Amino acid sequence: MSVTKEQFIDGLNKALEWEYAASIQYVQHAAVITGPEYDAISEELVVHSKEELAHAIMVAEMIADLGGTPTVDVEKRDVSEDSKTMLEQDLAGEELAINIYKRLIEQAEELKEYGLRRQLEDILMDEEEHRRDLLSSLGK
Numbered sequence: 268m269s270v271t272k273e274q275f276i277d278g279l280n281k282a283l284e285w286e287y288a289a290s291i292q293y294v295q296h297a298a299v300i301t302g303p304e305y306d307a308i309s310e311e312l313v314v315h316s317k318e319e320l321a322h323a324i325m326v327a328e329m330i331a332d333l334g335g336t337p338t339v340d341v342e343k344r345d346v347s348e349d350s351k352t353m354l355e356q357d358l359a360g361e362e363l364a365i366n367i368y369k370r371l372i373e374q375a376e377e378l379k380e381y382g383l384r385r386q387l388e389d390i391l392m393d394e395e396e397h398r399r400d401l402l403s404s405l406g407k
Contacts (some may be wrong), residue, residue, distance in 0.1 A: 269377070269378050270374045270378065271277055271334060271401045272290065272334075272378060273335075273375045274374070275333070275371070275375070275378055275380075276330055276333050276334075276335035276375075278367070278371050278374060279329055279330045279333075279335070279371065280330060280335065280337065280340075281342075281367065282326050282364075282371060283323055283326045283327055283337055283338050284338055284340050284341055284342040284369065285342045285360070285363065285364060285367065286319050286320070286322045286326060286364075287323055287341040287342070288321035288341050288342040288343065288344045288360070289315075289316075289319040289329065289357075289360050289361075290316045290320045291341065291344055291368075291371045292345060292346075292356070292357065292360065293312045293313070293319060293357065294313070294315035294316045295344070296346075296353040296354075296356075296357060297309050297310075297313045299301040299310035299348075300312070300350045300353055300354075300355065301350055301355075302350050305354075305404070307402040307404075308354065308400070308401075311385055311397060311400050311404075312357070315357075315397050315400070318393050318397070322390045322393065325386055325390065326390075329383055329386065333367065336380075341349075342387050345359075345360070349374075351405070352358040354401055354404055354405050355405065357397075357401055358398065358401040358402065358405065360399050361394055361395075361397045361401060362398065362400040364392050364394040365391065365395060365398065367392065368387055368391040368394060369392065371387050372384055372387045372388060372391065375387055381406050
């Protein structure tokens with residue numbers, strides 16, 4: 268199935284909405300997560316938040332470079348009072364991001380946007396690392 272540049276930009280903007288949401292969610296979760304078993308991951312959630320914001324900046328620049336306008340919309344954030352549930356919410360967000368970036372990488376390839384594909388692959392690798400961190404913290 269053929270993708271247009273406009274569809275690709277739309278997909279990037281959807282990824283941008285999720286990056287904003289992930290950054291915000293990680294900040295909130297890092298601040299309120301409790302329990303000695305979560306001390307190490309709490310610090311890691313702050314790192315994840317900063318990386319998600321860096322992804323947002325990269326994606327916004329991609330959109331602008333393609334002639335689009337980066338969104339200011341933010342996707343839904345998940346909150347909980349239960350520490351384990353917070354990490355499960357974060358894991359679900361990473362799974363979603365991984366799927367989004369795999370699709371965007373395929374589209375970039377189709378559009379012969381090889382530099383953008385490479386940048387998207389870098390983001391994907393970060394998202395996969397975040398997933399590993401969360402799985403480890405959840406004992407999975």
